[in-house]
Amino acid sequence: MKQIIPFISNSDNDTQTEWLNSLRQAMPNYRILPFAELTSHDKTESTVAIVANPSIAEVDQLPNLKWVQSLWAGVENLVKSELDMSVKIVKLTDERLSQTMVEAAIASTFYLHREIPVYRRQQIVGEWSQRPVALASERTVGVLGLGALGACVANQLATLNFNVFGWSRSVRSGEKGDNAPEVECFHGQNGLMEVLRRSEILIVLLPLTQETHGLLDTKKLSVLPKGASVINFARGPIVVEQDLLGLLDSDHLNHAVLDVFDHEPLEPSHAFWQHKQITVWPHIAAPTDKRSASRIVAINLDKYFVVGEIPRTIDREREY
Numbered sequence: 001m002k003q004i005i006p007f008i009s010n011s012d013n014d015t016q017t018e019w020l021n022s023l024r025q026a027m028p029n030y031r032i033l034p035f036a037e038l039t040s041h042d043k044t045e046s047t048v049a050i051v052a053n054p055s056i057a058e059v060d061q062l063p064n065l066k067w068v069q070s071l072w073a074g075v076e077n078l079v080k081s082e083l084d085m086s087v088k089i090v091k092l093t094d095e096r097l098s099q100t101m102v103e104a105a106i107a108s109t110f111y112l113h114r115e116i117p118v119y120r121r122q123q124i125v126g127e128w129s130q131r132p133v134a135l136a137s138e139r140t141v142g143v144l145g146l147g148a149l150g151a152c153v154a155n156q157l158a159t160l161n162f163n164v165f166g167w168s169r170s171v172r173s174g175e176k177g178d179n180a181p182e183v184e185c186f187h188g189q190n191g192l193m194e195v196l197r198r199s200e201i202l203i204v205l206l207p208l209t210q211e212t213h214g215l216l217d218t219k220k221l222s223v224l225p226k227g228a229s230v231i232n233f234a235r236g237p238i239v240v241e242q243d244l245l246g247l248l249d250s251d252h253l254n255h256a257v258l259d260v261f262d263h264e265p266l267e268p269s270h271a272f273w274q275h276k277q278i279t280v281w282p283h284i285a286a287p288t289d290k291r292s293a294s295r296i297v298a299i300n301l302d303k304y305f306v307v308g309e310i311p312r313t314i315d316r317e318r319e320y
């Protein structure tokens, strides 16, 4: 008798079908069932569920649930939902996702480093004008957040010769075994100011929590050197939209590459679309790859059912 695993999602029907196909292919030893197909016995027996934008009312109908496996790396909606505090949350940690984010970060860092937005504007008005060229080793990049994604991004940029500064909540010892060995690391509010003061390009890869919501406002963004640029690949509300616009308009900041927004999809009337110093991406920096994510979920479920081990979970108090 195959173990039943509930799949709970509010995504549209096509997306749910794609997920079910991918999960079932990666886990032929389990029966993955959408909520609507669970019997009351299935609901009572389930101790783990796979979730993607789930209805909490449905999750609540699994009385013996111990943990949920999210299909996303960002779990702020689950964390701030009414999900019972006893239910552990496992976010998606996938090397393929980290590598996708590294590629997005490298692309946008070089885009800013080689001043492509300036040449694009010059092209529109037919202006032939050459600017001095700096080497990566003459450019400083700050990475806020040194987790599964930020640490990979920071290490790779350092390998490409950028001077990289990283910021996290906890102290990095700088010793072997740290996840950002190529990077000068800072923590705490003073550390944040230090990283901001030095960063000509700032990459945001923090989770959205009560502490990071609105973190980058006028006061903090003004600490960046004049002419600095911002890349937000984390979550929109970490950077205060109006404050960012104000600093771009006053030319304190040079450019912003934004993949994430307060409201997605970005409304057609939003000022970001037409702003010449903003590059808009439609939340595609590092999408979840269904096949790869399904393989990770399969490994996690096997560990849980074979040796009783729940993968590393979100700290519900810390929110990430």
Ligand code: NAP
Pocket: 073, 074, 075, 144, 145, 146, 147, 148, 149, 150, 151, 167, 168, 169, 170, 171, 188, 205, 206, 207, 208, 209, 211, 212, 233, 234, 235, 259, 260, 283, 284, 285, 286, 287, 320
């Ligand atoms: P993660 O592994 O949880 O790492 C979070 C990092 O942020 C850690 O280094 C943590 O510090 C640091 N941090 C958290 N709160 C902090 C605070 N208050 N002060 C200083 N540092 C703080 O997260 P991840 O997997 O790297 O993902 C980061 C975010 O990227 C996700 O939450 C999601 O929102 C976003 N994302 C975006 C896309 C996209 O396509 N745009 C795709 C995937 C994910 P410690 O190391 O000290 O704990």
